[in-house]
Amino acid sequence: MSELSVNHLLGIKYLKEQDIQLIFETADQFKEVINRPIKKVPSLRDITIANLFFENSTRTKLSFELAEKRLSADVINFSASQSSVKKGETLIDTVNNILSMKVDMVVMRHPNPGAGVFLSKNVNASIVNAGDGAHEHPTQALLDSYSIREKLGDVAGKNVVIVGDILHSRVALSNIFALKLQGANVKVCGPKTLLPKYIESLGVEVETNLRNALEWCDVANMLRVQNERMDISYFPSTREYAQQYGVTKTLLDSLNKEIVIMHPGPINRGVEITSDVADSKQSIILNQVENGVAVRMAVIYLLASKIKK
């Protein structure tokens, strides 16, 4: 197979295993491209992409924008905080107005789950979901799996634990879908209050003891506690959370093996991981960021090749 089975990237849920492999194989080539003296290819010079960010973002937005520019696409940026959304315009109206300016692809982050799916049914453009509420963040999951594949050779058969605020995390859900699709074993670990009910129905195991989870895993993906999405208190204090679910160098060194530490960023140093863990050799956090550009280039390139002339 050398073509994606989908016309939009709305979530990992809609992808097949072959799609992920195709994205990774294409990303391998782009990773070589972004390490050249001149890091740019002309493939998408006749494509215009709108980055619509209805929610704050730093690295995802930069990573997408860089990926688009490395492919020579024309890029326009939009942030909800400076737009007519504040004046009461609907999502479809906003996007259709932007599309009237001859835009071929929309990369969108939105606080509401399903915003991408809704848009894909109502407007005529290729949609890439850059995070929709607590639902999915497909490119993050792809770059996480790509980084595991790069570090350990393969994703299939590996034990991966996702630690932290699973309840409010789109990264967790997309990662679970992606890892299961590739044949990895997945556990989630966190305080009971931050684990969604029925999470086991996705085929993952639940572990509330961090040490047990780390003893079991090859890779630990540490998530941030999303205070901005919390309406009530889910744990007594940040200090107590850090003591129970924070990874420290002492804890890592006391394990009987060397595990890989990942984090989608932004890191709250001293909460989910300490500084010496984040900066240790076991951490591949900055590799994830580099791979993010290559993976997003692959996604955009493969989707653009399906846009009809």
Add this chain to the structure above:
Amino acid sequence: MSQKILLNSKEIEIILHRLACQLIENHLDFSNTVLIGIQPRGIYLAERLTNILRDEYHVKDIELGYLDITFYRDDFRRSEKILEANKTNINFVVENKKVVFIDDVLYTGRSIRAALTAIQSFGRPEEIELLVLIDRRFSRHLPIQPNYRGRQVDAINKEKVKVSWKENDGEDVVYLINQEKDK
């Protein structure tokens, strides 16, 4: 569909030796020259020539790289054929070097146009030459001509030239395939 053999393995062998000698004539010890095989089909020819130069003509230290042109092609989203990327592997500096592009068939010249753009991402070569096994003259869309050619072929557009290599296809042979149905 019918096909005839343009070159058999013996003829290919002789041509490869001639091309190797022509390269030596212009580049002597290859101290300032690098060879670049164009992906996907040019790499077999490039590897063969490198081996001949190294083993039979004792040229030491030849630099050989592979260049993938997928992202530089001018038919992205225009052809039905899906463009699949291959590996680029250039582990040396091309700045101020003499570069020899190596490909199996020169047809419209569009691949070489893409390769000329692609190589700029790696630096500014002193000069670029082109070596092809089969030159389909009269089929060019662009003003591109080879510096070294194995065999010139006057094929019409409905005909296809297929180069098979031992490494990949089991035997060294060049076919001229007529894609029109036999009457």
